[in-house]
Each structure stands twice: as structure tokens, then as C-alpha cells.
Amino acid sequence: MDVPVTLGIVVTFVASSAATFGSDGPFGAEVYFDSMTMFVSFLLAARWLESRARQRAAQSLDAGCGACSTRWSGSGRQWPGRVGHAGGAGHW
Numbered sequence: 001m002d003v004p005v006t007l008g009i010v011v012t013f014v015a016s017s018a019a020t021f022g023s024d025g026p027f028g029a030e031v032y033f034d035s036m037t038m039f040v041s042f043l044l045a046a047r048w049l050e051s052r053a054r055q056r057a058a059q060s061l062d063a064g065c066g067a068c069s070t071r072w073s074g075s076g077r078q079w080p081g082r083v084g085h086a087g088g089a090g091h092w
Contacts (some may be wrong), residue, residue, distance in 0.1 A: 005043065012036045
């Protein structure tokens with residue numbers, strides 16, 4: 001989804017810049033810098049909120065399930081932690 005958004009932002013910037021410097025050109029006299037700025041602001045705010053929600057969900061899962069899982073190391077010892085963690089050697 002980043003490619004269409006990036007293309008839209010670039011096209012808007014180029015068209016608005018062309019309209020700023022040549023108002024009787026093919027892009028007319030309308031500029032959309034404010035729309036582009038608001039779009040980018042809303043997009044960044046939405047991504048920040050999503051990231052924050054994911055971090056909170058991960059923290060609550062770690063707090064609730066962290067003590068109930070058991071991981072096995074390569075030497076046969078077990079220790080509590082998240083199952084399937086990228087750094088772990090064993091699985092359930």
C-alpha cells in the first residue's frame with residue numbers, strides 16, 4: 001500500500017509545483033499542497049496509533065501469558081518465556 005500512497009504524494013507535489021510556477025500550463029492554477037500535507041499528517045498519525053496499539057497488545061499478552069509458557073533449551077533445561085520467540089532454540 002505504500003507504493004500507491006507514495007505515487008499519489010509525488011504526483012500531487014509535482015502538479016502543485018508546476019501550477020505554482022506556471023499557472024497557465026497544463027496543470028492549471030490550482031495547488032494542493034495543503035491537501036497533501038494533511039494526508040501525510042493523517043497517515044503518519046494512523047500509523048503511530050496502530051504501532052502504539054500493537055505494542056500495548058503485545059505487552060498485555062506478555063504479561064498475561066509470559067509465566068504460563070515453558071521453553072526448552074538445547075541442553076534440555078527449561079525456563080519460562082514466550083513460546084516461539086525468535087531467539088529460542090526449542091518449541092513446545
